[in-house]
Amino acid sequence: MTIDYDVVIIGGSLAAYYAALAATQLHATVALVEPKVDYGFTHHHALTEIGKLAQKLDNGCAFGIHATHANTSEECHVSMVWQEAMLYAQCVASNLKEQHSPAILAARGVDVIVGNGQFQSSPQLAFAVNKRLLRARTYLLASGSRPEIPEIEGLQATGYLTLSNIWQSLQGATLAKNWVIIGGIPQSVEIAQTLARFGCSVTLVVKHRYILPDVDPEIAILLQAQLEVEGVRVLTEKPVTQVRLIEGKKWVQARDKAIETDEILVATGQQPNLESLNLAAVGVKWHRLSLVVNDKLQTTNHRIYACGDVIGGYDLANIANYEAKIALNNALFFPRLRVNYHSIPWAIFSALMLAQVGLTEAQAKRQFGRDEVLVLRQYFKTVAAAQLRGETTGMCKLIVLRNGEILGASILGGEAGELINLISLAMSQKIKVKDLANLSPVYPSFSEILEQTAREWSKEKLNSNIPLQEFLEGFFHFRRNWNL
Template identity: 25%
Template sequence: MDIYDIVILGGGPGGYIAAIRAAQLGKRTALVERDKLGGTCLHKGCIPSKTLLRSAELYESMKRSESFGILTSDVALDFGGVQARKDAIVKQLQTGVQFLMKKNKIDVYEGTGVIAETSSSGHYNGIIDITSAEAVSTGMSSIRIGYRDLIVATGSRPRRIAGLPTHERIMTSDDALEMTEVPSSVLIIGGGVIGVEWASMLSDFGAQVTIVEAADRIVPTEDADVSRELARLFAKRRIKALMGVRLLEAGVTADDNGATVQIERNGRTETLAAERLLVSVGRTANVEGFGLERTAARVERGAIVVDRRMRTDDPHVYAIGDVIGGLQLAHVASHEGVTAVESICGLDSHAPDPASVPKCVYSRPEMASVGLTEQAAIDKGYDIKVGKFSFKAIGKALVLGESDGFVKVVAEKASGVILGVHMIGPHVTDFIGEAALAQLLEATSMQVGRMIHPHPTLSEIIGEAMLGADLQALGG
C-alpha cells in the first residue's frame, strides 16, 4: 500500500491547488477525483456558464450593431456552435490541469475515494479505498492508499427542492448547461447569483424569462442599491422578477408541453407556466458517501466544521471549499487549499476574512463587491460616508455603449477607511481587485481617489466614487 504525506479527496479548484502547494512544499501527494479534474467550477459552474454568457452577450451586441455604425444582416444564433465552443474551452482547461499534476509529480487516482479506516500505525493515520468505474464494471478490487493527513475537497451539488417531480422540463443549473436548444420561455426559481446569471443569459439568447424569488429583492446578499438597479435594468430587458414569493411545491407540475408552478404572492395564489423550469436555490455540500463518519470530523447544518486553519475536529483531517459552506466560491476554495496545506506543514496560514473576499456576478450588467454593504456597516455601528458615481459620466463606458450602472463606496466617516465597494456595470468583475487590495491594505477613500487612474478606462469610476465619499468627485 502506497503511503502519502497528504491525500486530497476532490480535484476541483480547491483540491488541485492544494495538491500543487503540497508538492511545492516537498510532500508526497495524491489527489483522488471520481469524475473529471477541475471539479464543478471547470465542468459545471464558472467556466462553462461564463462561456455561454459571453456568447449571449456577443449575440445581443451584434443585434444592436447599427448603433455603432455597423450594418449587419441576418444575425442568427447557432446554439450548437455555442455549446461546442463551451466544450472546447472546458477541454483545453482540463488538459492544463492534467499537465500541472504531471509537472508537479502528483499521483492522480481516478475513482471514488472512501475513508476505509483511521489509525495511528506510525506510518499512516488513515486509509482510502479507491474504486474506479472500470473496477466496478469488471469486478476488480479497489486500490488502497494510506495518508498521514487528509484534505476533504468534495465540493457541492445543486440543491433540490423536496417534492418537485422529476421531469426533463425541470432543470438544475447542471442540466441547463447541456440544453441543445434555447427554450421559448423559462421560469427560474431563485433570484440569487446563479439565477440572475441564467436569467440574463437566456434572455439574451431570446427566451422569455421570469424569476421567482422568496426575498424582497433579487440578489439579496448584495447591497440594496445594486439589487434595485439590477431589477430596474432587467425590467427594461423584459425580464420579469417576482419578489416576496412563496412557492407552492404541490402546485409544480411538468409534462411534454412545459412546466407549471403555483405561487403565493401578496396573499393571492397565482399560476405561472413556461416551456422549462430552472431550479436555482443554492448548493448542497457533499458531506456523505465517502466515509467521513469514520473520522472525528463534525458536520453541522450540512457542512463540515473547520477552524480558520481549515482543521476539523480530527487532527489529521482538513476540509476546504464548498463542503465547508460559507461563500462557496472557486477563488475562496483555492485560497483555503493553500491554507490547509500550509497548516499541515506548520506554517502560519489562515483562511481569509469573508469581508475581504471579492464576489462577482456575471449577468449583464455585471456586479462585483467586496466588504460590507451600506446596511451591514450601519448594523455594525459604523458612522459611515458614501460615495456613488455613475458610468454615464465615464467616457470609456459611452465608447463601449454600456453606460448603465454605478460604483458605490462605503467608508468610515472619521478615518476614511474603506469598508465596502459595490459595483454594477460593464466589466466590473475585471477591476474589483483594486477595491479588494485597497481594503486589504486598509486604505482610505481619499488615498484611492487620489491615485491616478488611466484615461479613458472604466477603472476611472473607482477614483471618482472614492472622491465622491469625500464630496470631491471631479467628473460629476
C-alpha cells in the same frame, strides 16, 4: 506509522486542482483523488460571454451566421446561434480539461487517482480508494457540492434541470422557448440573462425581497431593473409552492402566480458531496449544507481540513482558492493561519457585471453605527471610458469610516470585476480612501470611477461636520474681502 504522502486531496473541483499544484510548489508529496471531472462551470461562463456578444449584434449575425433569405425566421436564426454557442463552449471546456488532465498534473508531481473512496480509522487514519490505502499526515476535502433540491410538491414528477446538468442536457438539443428559473443565487441570475439574450422567455422566481439576498439592496435593485429591461420577468418574495404537469405543459405556482413553461431550472443553492466518504467513522461532523470547520479550516478531526463550497456558501472559484491556500498551509505546516473574508471580493458575471467586497451599507451601519459610516456614490455616466463604450449604466458605492478606512464596496457596471480587485487590494493593505482619491488613472479608463467616488469622501466628511464647514466658509470669505 507508515506515511505515503504529506497531504491527500479529495475532490475533482477547481479548488482541489489549485491546492494540488500549490502543494507541489511547496515541495510536498501529494495525491489527488478525483471521482469525476465536471466542467459545467466552463459551459456556463462561456455561454454567458456569448450571450453578451449576441446582445450587441444588431439583428445581424453571430459566429459567421447570416440570414441569406429575407424570410429566414427568427427562431431558426436563434437555433443556429445557440448550436454555435454550444460548440464554442464545448471547445473551451475541452481546452480547460486538458490543462487539468492527469498527465499535466502528474508531470508537475501530483499522484492522480481516479475513483470513489472513503475514510477508514482502523488500524490508522487512511483513505481507501481502488483497493488501495492512502496514508497521509493530513487530508484536504475539496469535493465540491451538488444542487440542493427544495421540497416542492410535484417537482420530481414534473421534471426539472439543475446547474449540474443544464448545459449537458442542451447539447445538440433545441433550446426551449419558455423557462422558469427558481432561486436567487449568482448562477440563476447569470443563466436567466443568458437565456433571455438567446431569445427565450424567462421568469426568475425568488423567495427573498431582492433577487440576491447577500448583495447591497441598492445595487440589487439596479441589477433587477437591467434584467427586466432585457426581458427577464423577475418575481421577488414569491416562494414556489407546487409544480404541475397539465396536458403536456409544466406549470409553476409561485404564491399567487401560476406560470406556464416549457422547462424548469432549479438553482436555489448547493449541498456538499460528503455522504460516501464515511466521515462519521473518523469523527468529522457536518450539517445538511456544510461541513463543520473552525477558522483554520480544520474539521472536527484535526488532521482533516476542508475548502470550497463543501463548507457552505456560494460556489465561487476565487473564494475556494483562497480557502485552499489557508487550509493547505495549515495542513502542511503549523496551523496558524485563519480565514478572513473581509477583503476577498466576489462577482456575478451578469451584464451589467456586479462585484462586491467587504461590508454592505447596512452591515457597516449595524457594526459601527450610522454616524460613523459614510456612503460614497458615483455613476458610470460620468466616466469617459463608459461613454465611449456605450456602457453608462451602473454605479460604484464605497462604504468608509470617517477616518477614511474602507469597509466595503459594491460596483455594478463595466469592468466591475477588475475594479473590485483594486478595492480589495486597498482594503487588505489598509490603504485609505484619500489615497484612492489621489489616483491618476489612465484616461480614458473605467478606473476613473474609483478616483471620482473616493473624492466624494472629503465632501461627505465636510458636509457632516457643520461647525468645520462654517469655519472654512468664513475663512475663505475673509480672504476674499481682504485680498489675501
